[in-house]
Amino acid sequence: MPITLPLTKVAVDPDAQKLLTALPSLETRLPSKGPEIAFLRRFLRSRDLRLLLHVYRILSTSPQVRPVAEFAVSQAADVFCSVRCQEEDLRVQELLDILSKPHLxxxxxxxxxxxxxxxSPQVGPVAEEVDEDEAAVKVVRLIKSNEPLGVTIQLNEESGNIEVARVLHGGAADRSGLIHVGDEVHEVNGVCVRGCDPNEVVDILSRITGPVTLKLVPSNSKNGPDQRQCQMRVKALFDYTPETDTTNPCPEAGLEFRRGDVLHIVNQDDPTWWQARKEGETITSAGLIPSKQLQERNEMQRRAEAKGSPGLVHNGTRQLSPCRYSPRIPRQKKLRKTMYHAVQNGEYDTDEIPTYEEVEQYQPKPNRCRPIVLIGPAGVGCNELKRRLKASNPVHFLEAVPYTSRPKKPFEQDGKEYHFVTREEMESGIMAQRFAEYGEYKGNLYGTSVESIKAIINMGKVCLVTPHTQALKFLRQADIKPFIIFIKPPSLEMLQATRGAMKARVTKDGDVTQPFTQEELQAMVESSDKIEERFGHLFDHVIVNDNISNASADLIRTAARIESEPHWVPIGWSGQ
Incomplete structure (x- = not known):
């Protein structure tokens, strides 16, 4: 015979049972409130609520419950102060660490x-008269360990008082919920700091270990206590080191990052300094990073100073305009230039200043592979690496057949080596922006069409492309989603050793090959540096080709990861 066991030994609270009994009558009188009443029914029947009410009744009705002490927080602070002078003892260190835990x-x-x-819920008495000159004061007590308090302070020039400039998300001050932006700091551990320089207050706080008692006057701003939490993820497009940034209000609270790091922006209330943490890190406290607007302004100032221009004037009467000329498709007379002759010096590179790019996670889709784009200076080995990757799986990795206006040779087939079209058709397609890249060589036009790349994507294959760097901005679209890999040469010394040992040769004037000269190797390294400086924020991966076997193995592994692991892409790409 089956036996039904009760789910819990805690009986239904009588007050909760009365409310449950009254719910049917409420439901008949409030027919439109069905979901709300159903929620109340589940809530009142929940095991957690019954346990909570059970504990509350025991605490409120059992006279035998008596604490050993009523000031455990104060006693713990006293113990901390008493033993911290013996930090060399491992047991003392462990005790200090335990007492510093926010959970304890x-x-x-x-x-x-x-x-x-x-x-018990209590409502304080309403004051009949309040002295307008007497401000409310709150006393906040925290335990300061090796972790910073997580606040920055500033001098309010109007009042002359020290006030909280920002509360770092996830820091000790933020977790306490008692310190807010705009609060005036009047005392630190009984020392009056009114009228002090902010640096003096920072020095006082930096010397304190253990309990920190702050006497604060709450901010009058209604928006001060509430900080809007942001969930935006961005890819950093530049390197940042707080210690070298003279504009950072608190370098100690800054977050260092490198180009390509994904950052979780947690607060953007300050228009100049955002709060962020690196994606995937378990550090609770956020750090300060320059906002997009501030970084753009700083970079414009740096470029202006590098060019010897006055740039931004401190009085604000003259500024560099953020509006910059952005050329579109060149006119027809510009087509008859040697391939990329002008753009190699970057004279058409007028893109915006790279700061942050909002990103989201992209889950690889079956039968929808991302094209692999190999970028690098001439002679670094992009074509050889492409050939080896294609040879690893010729059915899966394909190349887009280029277009050309030159006449077809007897042994060539249309659509195999090239798509052969007239010059007028090529120029018409270029003007219509149907080519990802194009150029002229020995009087004939060559180009790779966007539709050829998309056709391979729609076949469920991986399209391999080795374009010029100037084509990256056109290829980097949501409907193509390229994975851009930069093939970088090693140092000049290693380049000389490896290319000499492998007897590497460079193709010149058609099919003629010659060994690399010292000048060509030097030019390769310099060109690599320029490409990385100018387009590095667009790269998804970097492979140093110091050894062709190792570089090709890295490329094959990376190609496999692209199809099997999630990765970060610009916002909006994953939905297309």
Whole structure:
């Protein structure tokens, strides 16, 4: 005979049972409130609520419950101060670490509240008269360990008082919920800091280890206590080191990152300094990073100074305009130039200043492979690496057949080596922006069409492309989603050794090959540096080709990861 066991031994609370009994009558009188009443029914029947009410009745009705002490927080702070002078003892270090844990502090705080029966809802008396000149004061006590408090301060020039400039998300001050932006700092551990220089207050706080008692006057701003939490992820397009940034209000609270790091922006309330943490890191406290607008302004100033231009004037009367000329498809007379002769010096590179790019995670889709774009200076080995990757799986990796206006040779087939079209058709397609890249060589036009790349994508294959760097901006679209790999040469010394040992040769004047000269190797390294400086923020991966076997193995592994692992792409790409 089956036996039904009760789910819990905690009986239904009588008050909760009365409310449950009254719910049917409410449901008949409020027919439109069905979902709300259903929620109340589930809530009142929940096991967690019954346990909570059960504990509350025991605490409120059992006279035998008596605490050993009513000030556990104060006693813990006293112990901390008493033993911290013996930090060389491992047991003392462990005790200090335990007492510094926010969870233990919260437990001791809860103990004190219960010991004083301070757990019932209470409404304080309403003051009949308030002195307008007397400001409300709150006293906040925190335990300061090796972790910073997570606040920055500034001098309010109007009042002359020290106030909280920002509260770093996830820091000790933020977790306490008691310190807000705009709060005036009047005392630190009983020392009056009104009228002090902010650096003096920072020095006082930096020397304190253990309990920190702050006497604060709350901010009058209604928006001060609430900070809007942001969930935006961005890819950093530049390197940042807080210690070398003279504009950072608190370098100690800055977040260092490298180009390509994905950052989780948690707060953007400050228009000049955002709060962020590196994606995937478990550090709770956020760090300061320059906002997009601030970084753009700083970079414009740097470029202006590098060119010897006055740039930004401190009085604000003259500024560099953010509007810059952005050329479109060149006119027809510009087509008859040697391939990329003008753009190699970057004279058409007028893109915006790279700062941050909002990204999202992209899950690889079956039968929808991302094209692999190999970029690098001439002679670095992009074509050889492309050939080896294609040879690893000739059915899966394909190349887009280029177009040309030159006449077909007897042994060539249309659509195999090239798509042969007239010059007028090529120029018409260029003007219509149907080519990802194009150029002229020995009087004939050559180009790779966008539709050829998309056709391979629609076949479920991986399209391999080795374009000029200037084509990256056109290829980097949501409907193509290229994965851009930069093939970088090693140092000049290693380049000379490896290319000499492999007897590497460079193709010149058609089919003629010759060994690399010292000048060509030097030009390769210099060109690589320029490409990385100018387009590095667009790269998804970098392979150093110091050894062709190792570089090709890295490329094959990377190609496999592209199809099997999620990765970060610009916002909006994953939905297309």
């Amino acid at each position: 502090q919260a437990l001791l705080y809860t103990h004190d509240k219960i010991s004083r029966s301070d757990y």
